[in-house]
Amino acid sequence: MSFAILANALTMILCMAVLVQSVRMMRSLRTVKDGALTEVVTALEKATAGARSVLSEMKATLTDSAQHARLVDQARGLRDELSDMIGIADAACERVVNAVGLANSVRSAEADAEAEAEEAEAKPEAELA
Template sequence: MSFALLANVLTMIFCMAVLVQSVRMMRSLRTVKDGALTEVVTALEKATAGARAVLSEMKATLGTDCAQHARLVEQARGLRDELSDMIGIADAACERVVNAVSLANAVRSTEASDEAEAEVETKPEAELA
């Protein structure tokens, strides 16, 4: 088998492959032309409409939920301020109680030391008699 014969056979095989692919491509183009493209566009249009509906529902939901959360945050801020005021009042009352206890302890220790001094002064008089 010579080189020229081999090249001719190979060229014929490639030509047959090109013919087969051309026939397949023509069938595909005819299918698109006959209506498959319109079906694809219709399906795409339905999907787009569905996506728009979902997005509008999400927008409405987020609008109401965000407003509700904003109200809850505002209420929480009010409660925080009220609790801060209550904590301030409780701290002031606690400081007054601590000061009163300190003053009472100081008075008690002063009275106890005065009584101890009075006992010491009265004991020597009792020993003399």
């Protein structure tokens, strides 16, 4: 076989393949023309509407999340402020407790001193009698 015959045979095979693909493409185009295109467009419209609803829900969720984040930040600030106030209150309470303890010790010392003074006064009178 010569090179020319081989090239012609190969060209015929490729032309047959092109004819087969052309027939398949014509059938597909005819199907689209007969109404499949409207079904595709309808399906795309439904998918687009679904995507829009999902996006609007996501937007609402993100808005809610942003509000919650702001509330959490405010709560953290309040927590820090309350923690400082508790620290101040604890210090004041300790000072009050210390002051009461000191006052009680002074009062008991004064009471002891008065009791001793009364005993001292009572002794000379008892000795005189």
